[in-house]
Amino acid sequence: MTIQFKDETFRGDFTYANSPSNIPRFPFPFPEDEYMYSTNIEPHHAARAGSPFENAFDVDEHYVAEMKDRALVLAEDPGRCQALPHMETAGWDFLELVMVSKARDYPDLFKLTMDGDRWHWINKPLQIDDTFTFGDSSTLPCHPMEYIGRQVQGDHAILDQRDGNLWMDAGIITAQADWSLDFDIGMNFFEWHAPVPLAHELGVFQRALKFLLTLPQGQPSRRLNWTLTVNPRLDTSPENYPKWGPDKLTVTPENIGEKIHLRVELQTFWRLPRSNAILFPIRTYLMAMNEVVTQPKWARRLHRVMRDLRPELVDYKGLSRYHPILVEWLSQFDDGAPTSPGIFPD
Amino acid sequence: MSASDHLIPVVVSNVVEVNPIIKRFEFKHVNGDELPAFSGGAHIVVEMLDDGTKRKNPYSLMSSPFERDQYAISVRRDDTGRGGSKFMHEQVTPGMQMKISAPVNLFALDLRARKHLMIAGGIGITPFIAQMTQADKLGVPFELHYAARSASQAAYMDSLADRFGDHVSCYCDDQGESVDFETLLSSQPLGTHVYVCGPKGMIERVVETATSLGWPAAHVHFEHFLAPPVGEPFEVHLAKAGIDITVGAEQSLLEAVEASGTPINCMCRGGACGQCETVVVACDGEIMHNDHWLDEEQRAAKQRIMPCVSRFRGKRLELDL
Amino acid sequence: MSESLIEESIISRPTYGALKIVPGLAHYFLADASGAECVIRVVQELPRDMMEKVHILYVPTPGETALITSLYALGANRFEHFPTIDDAVAKLGEWLSDAKMGSQLYLAGTEGLVGQGVAKGEACGLDHTAVQCEHRGSLAxxxxxxxxxxxxxxxxxxxxxxxxxxxxxxxxxxxxxxxxxxxxxxxxxxxxxxxxxxxxxxx
Structure with a gap:
């Protein structure tokens, strides 16, 4: 396995793009032609070689560039990485899970050697070679969550479990779809989801919470979530809304294929052993409309989903300004033919 | 999905008679691999193959959460129970291969606590042994108050006192000693969390005392180590599977469903976690709800049952399985 | 009881009840001018021998003295008033740092005061679910x-x-x-x- 890591940007000149070979492995989020909230959680088993579900923590061609973008965000706004004081054990659990998984799944890229509590970690793509004492934060340059969070694609929240609820008590969040860790830290499961419309009434969060509270160790789960983003920008935080909000006005029928990106979150859930917390990785994948429509099944289906999307969701996901022209643009790829079930391209 | 579907093969590495009624069992992975890390208060489910009957009982892990080469549990012999503890005491010997689940914690320390106050009665000591090891390593203040009928029945009392010194206070009924809950719970700094594991009466007294002194419910934690009760055999119809099964006197409904090969979710097997909650399609009779999961209203409605601990008496019970 | 005018909203938006004395080893009150009457309402109902357990912090509006006098007259173990919410909340933190489990916290007044009292209580190890709050006054x-x-x-x-x-x-x-x-x-x-x-x- 060799991955050619791309040198690209998620801001400014936006040079991010998917290689042709990377397109079919995109986690397209719609298993059928219509979309409504559902809990849609399934076991995070290794599935389909080459897909983003093959390994515990997927590493792809964007790894190095995404980690550079994270470093830029954290340099500007250290508040994107915060942990309440009782979350250090969970930080070590997170670090262990990522190091053990990556060293196992990508032995050519990562290497972990353990001699009791003395650990030696080599991350070749990021040129890191460190030795530290597991459980002793003074042997790392920063909190264990930040240390490993700077080396793994996707945002990571860590949820403390107590009183029959989950609490957003730590996270490293630099590529979020419009929610603020600094504001939400310390909230419980229902509180941090409070702004989401419709889903509370449907009982989605009650069911999801009940499921997560009994998530067993060693049996992770996953689900996909999605939105649209103008330009391949990872940092669509509320903090920086004045920077990315105006992008929405730049969409025209002519540039829509390159401007609008399908933004998919591969969310996974892991019971952490020593802290009994839940690790919640939110891995973002971006793909331009022009790239999506290279797969005829995806093009047809995306048109149908967008055309029939409930108005509350159009509004909540922030699509209102360009939703009509997007539906119009996508319609040229929909000949009305039936689509096969499931998310993978034909 | 069910925690006990993904079992870990282990070998019994040691069996120690702690006193006439309690034995400690130690397990190692059959391949010598590390066992999963865990947090203080976690339990494992041990699968017992007892002459054709498959039984799965939960036991708290008492070994150090920081040692992954072996697990230890302690089992109190209960001759009036379903036979799980009797099987462990009589049939399980070093070298035997068994299967256990990954650890599950329904009795975790609240890591925000300024201090952990632990109250144990009898065999309820086991989760606290791992919790004290954890609190000690994290450097958080803790105190254990451990009550037992007599010194001879108080498992690990001496070794815990040796190991944790002033952190441990012991009380033996036959010496006329008892915990003064009122005084104890009136003198704890703000931010203390209290944990109690032991007989039902002890849990109730701690919870009542804490409540009357004004402790918030979020600071009071307890674990009933609930074993599925024995009872009369009964018949159940599983609607989706389209079969009738019989639940034996010393078998739980959950075990009978599993024995029939019908899929069912479960985790704690002790009426606490909610995973096995099952819809009742029809019920002509009385459900003996023995769980801690359903509320009074749900019990009265007879539309839900927790098969891990609850039983049935009457004409017909039909479940959505 | 409550005269709060807060409309039903999303789950994270707090709602408030009416103060009611619950069993406890000590009772801590924090109020501003709009919440003072809530404190008076519940504390004056208490038997004299319980006043030893009562501790009151107050943030008056500038120049106002009548409510200070009324609160003082309740005969609490401790009564202190401060010109700003920040000062009063800091004092609450000092008091709670010596407090025992079984202490009750009661907050009354504007949302800013109530919210900062809850946050201080939680920082001192008192779970927010155990804090009683009554909203009075402005919805600022x-x-x-x-x-x-x-x-x-x-x-x-x-x-x-x-x-x-x-x-x-x-x-x-x-x-x-x-x-x-x-x-x-x-x-x-x-x-x-x-x-x-x-x-x-x-x-």
Whole structure:
């Protein structure tokens, strides 16, 4: 396995793009032609070689560039990485899970050697070679969550479990779809989801919470979530809304294929052993409309989903300004033919 | 999905008679691999193959959460129970291969606590042994108050006192000693969390005392180590599977469903976690709800049952399985 | 009992009840001028021998003395008043640092005071579910600007201009207990030329 890591940007000149070979492995989020909230959680088993579900923590061609973008965000706004004081054990659990998984799944890229509590970690793509004492934060340059969070694609929240609820008590969040860790830290499961419309009434969060509270160790789960983003920008935080909000006005029928990106979150859930917390990785994948429509099944289906999307969701996901022209643009790829079930391209 | 579907093969590495009624069992992975890390208060489910009957009982892990080469549990012999503890005491010997689940914690320390106050009665000591090891390593203040009928029945009392010194206070009924809950719970700094594991009466007294002194419910934690009760055999119809099964006197409904090969979710097997909650399609009779999961209203409605601990008496019970 | 006028909203937006004395080893009160009468209402019902357990902190409006006199006359073990919420909350932290489990915290008045009292209680090891809150007085909000993190006190308008970064903020109902603040986010970020009328709504 060799991955050619791309040198690209998620801001400014936006040079991010998917290689042709990377397109079919995109986690397209719609298993059928219509979309409504559902809990849609399934076991995070290794599935389909080459897909983003093959390994515990997927590493792809964007790894190095995404980690550079994270470093830029954290340099500007250290508040994107915060942990309440009782979350250090969970930080070590997170670090262990990522190091053990990556060293196992990508032995050519990562290497972990353990001699009791003395650990030696080599991350070749990021040129890191460190030795530290597991459980002793003074042997790392920063909190264990930040240390490993700077080396793994996707945002990571860590949820403390107590009183029959989950609490957003730590996270490293630099590529979020419009929610603020600094504001939400310390909230419980229902509180941090409070702004989401419709889903509370449907009982989605009650069911999801009940499921997560009994998530067993060693049996992770996953689900996909999605939105649209103008330009391949990872940092669509509320903090920086004045920077990315105006992008929405730049969409025209002519540039829509390159401007609008399908933004998919591969969310996974892991019971952490020593802290009994839940690790919640939110891995973002971006793909331009022009790239999506290279797969005829995806093009047809995306048109149908967008055309029939409930108005509350159009509004909540922030699509209102360009939703009509997007539906119009996508319609040229929909000949009305039936689509096969499931998310993978034909 | 069910925690006990993904079992870990282990070998019994040691069996120690702690006193006439309690034995400690130690397990190692059959391949010598590390066992999963865990947090203080976690339990494992041990699968017992007892002459054709498959039984799965939960036991708290008492070994150090920081040692992954072996697990230890302690089992109190209960001759009036379903036979799980009797099987462990009589049939399980070093070298035997068994299967256990990954650890599950329904009795975790609240890591925000300024201090952990632990109250144990009898065999309820086991989760606290791992919790004290954890609190000690994290450097958080803790105190254990451990009550037992007599010194001879108080498992690990001496070794815990040796190991944790002033952190441990012991009380033996036959010496006329008892915990003064009122005084104890009136003198704890703000931010203390209290944990109690032991007989039902002890849990109730701690919870009542804490409540009357004004402790918030979020600071009071307890674990009933609930074993599925024995009872009369009964018949159940599983609607989706389209079969009738019989639940034996010393078998739980959950075990009978599993024995029939019908899929069912479960985790704690002790009426606490909610995973096995099952819809009742029809019920002509009385459900003996023995769980801690359903509320009074749900019990009265007879539309839900927790098969891990609850039983049935009457004409017909039909479940959505 | 409660005279709060808060409308039903999203789950993170706090709601408040009416103070009611519950069993406890000690009873801590924090109120501002609009909440003083709530404290008087419940404390004056207590038997004299319980006053030893009562501790009151008060933030009067400038120049006002009548309520100070009434609160003092209750005969609490400790009664102190401070010119600002910050000072009173800091004092509450001092008192709670010596407190025992079984202490009860009662907060009454404007949302800013109540919210900061809850946050201080939680920081001292008192779970927020155990704190009693009664909202009285203005519905003015404490707002965190999500962009520059400035805390804006006594916000009465929708939207509000951030005094620090000058952005026009939509005041949301999303509320952080830890910050004791509502979230404010730019209302016209997508099109800054958009003119938006500022209305007085949180009175």
């Amino acid at each position: 909000r404490r707002v965190q600007c999500v962009h520059c993190k400035t805390m804006i006190e006594d916000v009465t308008t929708q939207p509000v201009k951030c005094p620090s970064c000058d952005l026009l903020l939509l005041v949301r109902d999303h509320y952080s207990r830890r910050l004791a603040a509502f979230q404010g986010g730019c209302i016209n970020a997508e099109d800054p030329s958009e003119e938006i009328e500022i209305k007085e709504v949180f009175k």
